[in-house]
Amino acid sequence: MILGNEAYFEKYGFLSNEIEIELISNIPNFKIHITNKPNPSNIKKIPSFEELGIGGLDSEINHIFHRILTTRLYPPSYIKKFGINHVKGILLYGPPGTGKTLIARTLAKVLNVREFKVINGPELFDKYVGETEKKIREIFSDAEEDEKENGDNSGLHIIVFDEIDSLCKKRGLVNSETGVHDNAENQLLTKIDGVDALNNIIVIGMTNRRDLLDEVILRPGRLELHIEIGLNVYLKKIKENKLLNDDVDINYLSKITKNFTGADIEAMVKLSVANVLFKSVNNISKNIVNNNIQKLSIKNFMDAFNEIQPMFGIHHTELKNYIKYGIINYGTNFEIMKNHIMESVNHLKKSKSINLLSILLEGDSGSGKTALSFFISKESNIPFIKIISPDLLDRFNEKGKYNIIYSIFEDAYKSPFSIIILDNIEKLIEYVKIGPAFNNLLLQTLIVYIKKIPPKKNTKILIIGTTSKRKEMENFGIIDTFDKVIHIPNLNKKEITKILSEYNCPNDEIEKIISFVKEIPIKKLLNLIDNALQENNSLTFQNFEDLYNEYK
Numbered sequence: 001m002i003l004g005n006e007a008y009f010e011k012y013g014f015l016s017n018e019i020e021i022e023l024i025s026n027i028p029n030f031k032i033h034i035t036n037k038p039n040p041s042n043i044k045k046i047p048s049f050e051e052l053g054i055g056g057l058d059s060e061i062n063h064i065f066h067r068i069l070t071t072r073l074y075p076p077s078y079i080k081k082f083g084i085n086h087v088k089g090i091l092l093y094g095p096p097g098t099g100k101t102l103i104a105r106t107l108a109k110v111l112n113v114r115e116f117k118v119i120n121g122p123e124l125f126d127k128y129v130g131e132t133e134k135k136i137r138e139i140f141s142d143a144e145e146d147e148k149e150n151g152d153n154s155g156l157h158i159i160v161f162d163e164i165d166s167l168c169k170k171r172g173l174v175n176s177e178t179g180v181h182d183n184a185e186n187q188l189l190t191k192i193d194g195v196d197a198l199n200n201i202i203v204i205g206m207t208n209r210r211d212l213l214d215e216v217i218l219r220p221g222r223l224e225l226h227i228e229i230g231l232n233v234y235l236k237k238i239k240e241n242k243l244l245n246d247d248v249d250i251n252y253l254s255k256i257t258k259n260f261t262g263a264d265i266e267a268m269v270k271l272s273v274a275n276v277l278f279k280s281v282n283n284i285s286k287n288i289v290n291n292n293i294q295k296l297s298i299k300n301f302m303d304a305f306n307e308i309q310p311m312f313g314i315h316h317t318e319l320k321n322y323i324k325y326g327i328i329n330y331g332t333n334f335e336i337m338k339n340h341i342m343e344s345v346n347h348l349k350k351s352k353s354i355n356l357l358s359i360l361l362e363g364d365s366g367s368g369k370t371a372l373s374f375f376i377s378k379e380s381n382i383p384f385i386k387i388i389s390p391d392l393l394d395r396f397n398e399k400g401k402y403n404i405i406y407s408i409f410e411d412a413y414k415s416p417f418s419i420i421i422l423d424n425i426e427k428l429i430e431y432v433k434i435g436p437a438f439n440n441l442l443l444q445t446l447i448v449y450i451k452k453i454p455p456k457k458n459t460k461i462l463i464i465g466t467t468s469k470r471k472e473m474e475n476f477g478i479i480d481t482f483d484k485v486i487h488i489p490n491l492n493k494k495e496i497t498k499i500l501s502e503y504n505c506p507n508d509e510i511e512k513i514i515s516f517v518k519e520i521p522i523k524k525l526l527n528l529i530d531n532a533l534q535e536n537n538s539l540t541f542q543n544f545e546d547l548y549n550e551y552k
Helices: 006-012 058-073 076-080 100-111 131-139 141-153 180-193 231-240 250-256 262-279 281-289 298-307 316-322 332-350 369-380 398-412 440-451 470-475 493-502 507-516 522-536 541-551
Strands: 020-024 031-035 089-093 115-120 157-162 201-207 225-228 356-362 384-388 417-422 460-467 484-487
Touching (some): 058 100, 076 141, 100 157, 131 141, 131 180, 180 201, 231 262, 250 298, 332 356, 332 369, 332 460, 332 484, 369 417, 384 398, 398 440, 440 460, 493 522, 507 541, 522 541
Parallel strands (some): 089 201, 115 157, 157 201, 356 484, 384 417, 417 460
Antiparallel strands (some): 020 031
């Protein structure tokens, strides 16, 4: 062939950028496929996502295409030299109506996939044994047949699982003797990441409740890209219609809602709008006729922020609820303990080499350990605060309890600074005096996480534990895992006097009370004071003594 000879091209033709040649013989399984395409997906130019109505997710979308497209732009034989597989799984999570399905369809359009399937998770479950697993296998059958027939030249198949949390629910959250949920998840994992895993698929999981998902499905090689809807998505229309006051700082709002889920942010924006509209509710007709729409101010957003209770971490108003009687500065001991803990928190904040600190508060039941831990958390202005309490774990089985602890710490690792409160450790490990008996899995889990250094250098975690059973916890080895142990003593006579004075108890009655009670846990004292005031509207030694003996 002589290049440039036009007569030759007119007679025999030439290979363009779009030509594929497939030679098939009568010999079984004999096939030659020739193509000059870089890959079989025929990837098109990436469109503008703003134009497609997915504004506010630019960085997330870029990240998806960086991870998904890069390896698929090269011939399979080239990628095999690196010994890696394509990214095959994405998790899109956030409340309904925020663009998850649109992103999935956009991805399919850009990749020019051969198959695009949307499956509703709950519809896969069947009352007959094995039928759920069979349905999952059938979903992947087209991709399996395509890969078997065409090998590396197989087309790309996108399979979308809506409400994937129903298929891959966190272990321990479902009580089922048949194990159908576990079997369904295992079948799905086999297709994505098993021995005979398909390489011509992208699985997209969509959910409104990421917190319900089993962590197994979220590991690398599975649904390894996790994309959450952010604040800008919910402000897109508001910004387009210029309904934001000049005092609204988007960066500041993004910062204070850093640990809000998509649902939390959506609720905050809705409440902000509702607050603005409510102010003009008496002039609805007039405002509509005159097209008079009041803009949203930073105050509207902050009012909503203070009202919304986030799913991720604890809202600062919720912290107050844990401190039933507030915090009373009862003297020198309180100041010493508070300052000691706050100094440790500030040291952790400023340190460039330390990113984990654990403090155990130990003392008699009712000595104020839990209240002090929440007070310190509130004063620290840390964005992520989470409590692991017996009440939180009580409704789960052993595996579910482990998963809750695991999930809380994994969430904490995503925040720049976190506080995790392990309240009432002896009850967390299900300790009982008879035996003694305890749950070894939960004990070892807590020990591991108390000592575990956060995986990212720029992540810092403060762990505050509380216990009323120091001796017993020493025997289990959990005391030694904490960096600092602080004893929270009961109130002495001087401190009792100070607190009684705060409630206007007469001096002669105070003398009788402190001669009767030499020391007492602060929670018990405050309970007695509260009950005495409710019954008699005054504090006297007589009603105090009666209640003390009653609650003894």
